[in-house]
Amino acid sequence: VTIALTDIDHVGIAVEDLDAAVEEYRRLLGVEPVHRERVEDQGVEEVLFAVGSSYIQLLGALGPDTPVGRALASRGPGVHHVAYRVDDVASALDHLRAQGARLVDEAPRPGSRNTLIAFVHPKTMGGVLVELVEER
Amino acid sequence: VTIALTDIDHVGIAVEDLDAAVEEYRRLLGVEPVHRERVEDQGVEEVLFAVGSSYIQLLGALGPDTPVGRALASRGPGVHHVAYRVDDVASALDHLRAQGARLVDEAPRPGSRNTLIAFVHPKTMGGVLVELVEER
Numbered sequence: 152v153t154i155a156l157t158d159i160d161h162v163g164i165a166v167e168d169l170d171a172a173v174e175e176y177r178r179l180l181g182v183e184p185v186h187r188e189r190v191e192d193q194g195v196e197e198v199l200f201a202v203g204s205s206y207i208q209l210l211g212a213l214g215p216d217t218p219v220g221r222a223l224a225s226r227g228p229g230v231h232h233v234a235y236r237v238d239d240v241a242s243a244l245d246h247l248r249a250q251g252a253r254l255v256d257e258a259p260r261p262g263s264r265n266t267l268i269a270f271v272h273p274k275t276m277g278g279v280l281v282e283l284v285e286e287r
Numbered sequence: 288v289t290i291a292l293t294d295i296d297h298v299g300i301a302v303e304d305l306d307a308a309v310e311e312y313r314r315l316l317g318v319e320p321v322h323r324e325r326v327e328d329q330g331v332e333e334v335l336f337a338v339g340s341s342y343i344q345l346l347g348a349l350g351p352d353t354p355v356g357r358a359l360a361s362r363g364p365g366v367h368h369v370a371y372r373v374d375d376v377a378s379a380l381d382h383l384r385a386q387g388a389r390l391v392d393e394a395p396r397p398g399s400r401n402t403l404i405a406f407v408h409p410k411t412m413g414g415v416l417v418e419l420v421e422e423r
Contacts, residue, residue: 154316158339159295162369166413179386179412180290202371203294203340209413228414230366233298235338250315276315277302277345278364 154243156235160284161199161206165219165231169211173198176209188263195219197263208234232270234282240267243283247271259285290379296372296420297335297342301355302364305347309334312345324399331355333399344370368406370418376403379419383407395421 166172173184185206186199194217199206210231212220222231237243240259247254255270262268262284271281302308309320321342322335330353335342346367348356358367373379376395383390391406398404398420407417 156316156338159298159341162295162298162366162415164413164415172413176412179383179388180292181382202292205295205341226362229409230298230369230415233366246317247315252315273365275311277300277308277311279298279300279366 154246155237157238158236159205160234160236160282161208162230163197163208163210163232163234163282164229165210165212165222166228167223169196169198169209172209172211176200176207186264189213190263193218232280232282234268234284237283237285240269240283240285244269247275255280290382291373292371293374294372295341296370296418297344298366299333299344299346299368299370299418300365301346301348301358301367303359305332305334305345308345308347312336312343322400325349326399329354368416368418370404370420373419373421376405376419376421380405383411388412391416 177183180200182200184198185201189196194213196211196213198209210219212223214220215224219231244254252275253272255272259267259269265287267285267287269283273280313319316336318336320334321337325332330349332347332349334345346355348359350356351360355367380390388411389408391408395403395405401423403421403423405419409416
């Protein structure tokens with residue numbers, strides 16, 4: 152059994168001012184964003200730009216006391232997490248758990264775009280907060 | 288004219304101990320790395336794991352006084368840069384320059400895997416050090 156990462160789903164980038172960052176990316180890339188969604192239970196609003204089969208995800212915090220708000224306060228803007236696409240988040244979590252990985256989410260939960268997601272602790276994969284994404 | 292990012296080429300992850308990180312990723316992902324290369328002029332040794340059409344790039348510093356060595360000293364391990372694949376690095380740089388982007392490399396230079404690359408300053412794209420990669 153392997154974890155079978157099928158693609159990079161997205162790179163999540165924490166930004167101070169979501170609208171300003173979206174405008175900057177639109178201007179630099181010359182393309183329109185493909186999705187915008189407010190995810191209350193994660194305390195973020197996200198905007199996606201498509202890049203091949205992956206996305207650039209710009210993340211604005213819904214308040215200072217949210218994961219992205221705290222990341223902005225401590226480290227400033229930049230990459231917040233890397234998300235890998237998998238066929239089955241539950242079995243990927245089982246595999247990682249069996250390998251002794253430190254998980255943030257012990258079970259899959261709903262993400263944006265009607266996905267199932269789970270986060271893996273940054274201590275596990277070289278200092279990178281990792282998200283697993285299953286498209287449904 | 289747009290910059291036309293065709294894919295995420297790789298996510299570059301700075302690690303303290305390259306061999307230990309490679310072993311950890313092998314074990315967690317259950318796959319072998321596809322490439323290893325020492326890039327003297329960038330002061331790094333890189334190991335690539337394939338994920339769909341993209342790569343996870345683990346980066347070990349060749350010394351403390353290198354870009355990755357300094358990043359490790361100041362911020363610890365984690366995402367060092369995000370690389371986007373383009374058809375033509377030179378024209379992507381022209382487009383970014385015309386948009387007022389702050390560039391690290393004013394012209395394409397050789398990268399690993401016989402690619403042409405250029406880096407864009409993190410101030411330009413939301414706090415993220417961006418690399419453009421043209422496969423040849």
